[in-house]
Amino acid sequence: MARGDWRKLDESDVRVRPGKGTRPRSKRRPAHADAVPAMVTAVDRGRWRCAVGSDADRTVTAMRARELGRTPIVVGDRVGLVGDVSGKPDTLARIVRVEERTSVLRRTADDTDPYERVVVANAEQLLIVTSLADPPPRTGFIDRCLVACYTGGLEPVLCLTKADLADPDELLASYSDLAVPAVVTRYDKDPEGLLDRLTGRVSALVGHSGVGKSTLVNRLVPDADLAVGEVSAVGKGRHTSVSAVALPLPGGGWVVDTPGVRSFGLAHVTADDIVGSFPEFAEAAEECPSGCGHLGAPEDPDCALDDVVATGAARPGRLESLRRLLASRAGLDA
Numbered sequence: 419m420a421r422g423d424w425r426k427l428d429e430s431d432v433r434v435r436p437g438k439g440t441r442p443r444s445k446r447r448p449a450h451a452d453a454v455p456a457m458v459t460a461v462d463r464g465r466w467r468c469a470v471g472s473d474a475d476r477t478v479t480a481m482r483a484r485e486l487g488r489t490p491i492v493v494g495d496r497v498g499l500v501g502d503v504s505g506k507p508d509t510l511a512r513i514v515r516v517e518e519r520t521s522v523l524r525r526t527a528d529d530t531d532p533y534e535r536v537v538v539a540n541a542e543q544l545l546i547v548t549s550l551a552d553p554p555p556r557t558g559f560i561d562r563c564l565v566a567c568y569t570g571g572l573e574p575v576l577c578l579t580k581a582d583l584a585d586p587d588e589l590l591a592s593y594s595d596l597a598v599p600a601v602v603t604r605y606d607k608d609p610e611g612l613l614d615r616l617t618g619r620v621s622a623l624v625g626h627s628g629v630g631k632s633t634l635v636n637r638l639v640p641d642a643d644l645a646v647g648e649v650s651a652v653g654k655g656r657h658t659s660v661s662a663v664a665l666p667l668p669g670g671g672w673v674v675d676t677p678g679v680r681s682f683g684l685a686h687v688t689a690d691d692i693v694g695s696f697p698e699f700a701e702a703a704e705e706c707p708s709g710c711g712h713l714g715a716p717e718d719p720d721c722a723l724d725d726v727v728a729t730g731a732a733r734p735g736r737l738e739s740l741r742r743l744l745a746s747r748a749g750l751d752a
C-alpha cells in the first residue's frame with residue numbers, strides 16, 4: 419500500500435451498514451446543503467464539542483444525527499452542523515456530515531476495547547514528545563510512532579524535551595537517515611522553534627508519562643488547563659478523562675493532546691505499507707518473494723531491498739532505518 423492510501427485503513431470506510439435498503443427514497447433527508455462546517459475538538463459520551471469554522475471562540479456542543487448511524491466521529495473530524503449552532507448554554511447542534519479524512523491516528527486495541535480505533539483525524543503532523551533523560555528516550559516508541567505516521571498520513575516531528583539534562587546529538591543522529599524534522603526543548607527556554615512548526619496547523623501530540631508533555635502543552639496553550647476543564651463538561655457534568663482533546667494555539671492552529679494513548683494501532687499495517695513510505699525501495703519491493711517481510715537475512719534472505727543499496731541507489735542507513743521500523747511494528751516495546 420503506497421503512502422497516501424492509508425484511507426484503506428479507515429474504519430469508517432469498511433463499516434458499511436447493511437439493510438435499510440427498503441426505506442423509500444422520498445423519505446430520505448435533504449442533503450443539508452446549509453450545514454455549517456466545524457471541527458470536532460472533544461468527544462464525551464455521545465456529545466461532540468465542535469469549533470464552528472475551526473474558530474476556537476465559537477464552540478458548540480452537538481449530537482450525531484440519527485442518519486449517521488454509528489459512524490465514528492473523532493477529534494479533528496471535519497463535520498457539517500445543522501440546528502442551533504449559536505453555542506448558547508443548553509443548546510445542541512446536530513452533526514449531519516463527516517468529511518473524508520486526510521489522515522488517521524489509531525490507538526492499539528486493549529483490554530477495555532478490542533478494536534483499534536481512530537483517536538485523531540486530519541492531524542497534519544504528529545509531535546512525538548520524548549525526553550532526552552529522566553526518563554531516557556525509548557527508540558522503540560519513536561519508531562512505532564513513525565510507522566503510525568507513515569501509514570496514517572501524518573508528518574512526524576520529533577520533539578526532544580529536557581535538553582538541559584542531556585545532549586540530543588546521539589538521538590538526532592539515529593534519525594537523520596529518516597530525515598525526520600526535530601525540535602529540541604527545555605522548560606527554562608521559550609519553545610519558539612516549536613511554536614513556528616505548530617502555528618496554523620493541526621498537530622497531534624503523543625508521549626509517555628513524565629516526558630514533559632503537560633509542561634509543553636501548558637507552555638504552548640496558556641489556558642490549557644481551563645480548556646481541558648471545559649471539555650470535561652461537554653457531557654453530563656461529571657468529570658471524565660477524555661481520550662483526545664484539541665486545544666487552540668494563540669497564533670492559530672490546534673494541538674491535539676492524547677492522554678492515555680501510549681501505542682498505536684499497527685496490527686493491520688503490513689511490511690509493504692511501511693516500505694511505501696520509502697520511495698527508493700518501493701519498486702524493488704515488488705521483486706521480493708511474496709510475503710517477504712523485507713527484514714533481510716536471516717528472516718528474509720531473498721529480499722530485493724539489499725540490491726538497491728548494493729547498486730548505490732540508496733544509502734545503507736536508509737535501509738537500516740527502514741528495517742528498524744519494520745521490526746518495531748511487531749514489537750511490544752511501545
Ligand SMILES: Nc1nc2c(ncn2[C@@H]2O[C@H](COP(=O)(O)OP(=O)(O)OP(=O)(O)O)[C@@H](O)[C@H]2O)c(=O)[nH]1
Nearest residue numbers: 579580581603604605626627628629630631632633
Ligand atoms: N529538567 C527538566 N525537567 C522537566 C522539563 N520539562 C518537564 N520537566 C519535569 O518533568 C516532570 C514531568 O513533566 P510533565 O510535564 O508532568 O510530564 P508529562 O509528560 O505530562 O507526564 P504526565 O503528566 O505523567 O503525563 C516534571 O517534574 C517536570 O517539571 C525540562 O525541560 N527539563
Ligand SMILES: [Zn+2]
Nearest residue numbers: 706710712721
Ligand atoms: Zn523484501
